[in-house]
């Protein structure tokens with residue numbers, strides 16, 4: 297993470313879920329691109345170490361707790377004087393269970409991280425972005441927000457919902473100077489899959505068939521690095537090494 301280019305010219309970027317697999321790749325790519333970063337995650341040691349590596353602000357907490365979202369707003373208000381230039385809603389929770397075995401609390405929990413939290417984050421910063429006439433909200437979606445897979449009741453409901461939210465924002469924000477981008481990857485080789493051991497399950501993609509998180513981070517960087525008058529509304533990314541399972 298040492299060489300630095302300046303494409304992002306010190307743009308202020310708030311990234312959630314920085315300690316996860318895609319979050320780490322995004323942190324590295326955005327830092328190399330010259331961004332100033334504020335990172336969120338739940339694990340304080342992991343987040344502090346990552347933030348130290350790239351000179352970022354670390355804000356530890358759970359995005360399903362509204363008080364934490366208010367705390368993020370207060371910290372960045374102090375540090376940056378208002379909204380970030382770019383918000384990347386990346387934190388996510390995954391669940392794999394047949395519909396009838398999906399516990400209602402778990403269903404609500406997945407929606408809280410993947411749908412309610414991105415809504416609340418965007419809701420926190422949009423008034424400031426609109427007043428400024430600039431800003432960018434990037435939502436990390438999923439192929440499961442466009443295609444149904446068995447066992448994905450909670451996850452798909454959350455990602456289809458997030459795509460709906462994104463599409464409403466595209467319509468509402470056109471012409472305001474505030475941009476929104478939907479990133480839609482197929483399976484990515486990250487710790488999200490660790491609980492499910494995908495290489496031993498024929499119904500799941502093998503790790504070797506999944507996207508590299510660095511490739512997805514590159515697509516996010518591309519969307520963010522566009523000039524202000526260019527809006528990348530959607531990037532759909534699929535693995536080219538896939539047998540069709542996901």
Ligand SMILES: NC(=O)c1ccc[n+]([C@@H]2O[C@H](COP(=O)([O-])OP(=O)(O)OC[C@H]3O[C@@H](n4cnc5c(N)ncnc54)[C@H](OP(=O)(O)O)[C@@H]3O)[C@@H](O)[C@H]2O)c1
Nearest residue numbers: 313315316317318338339358359387388438483484486488
């Ligand atoms: N991996 C895939 O196959 C895939 C495919 C398409 C899209 N995506 C999407 O990509 C994004 C990143 O996923 P990933 O693969 O990098 O997963 P990951 O490695 O499991 O990382 C998830 C991140 O989200 C954070 N997070 C989870 N629940 C949270 C909560 N309640 N409050 C705050 N942070 C929370 C985690 O923090 P902790 O470390 O503290 O748990 C972690 O930093 C997600 O939106 C996911 O849906 C993933």
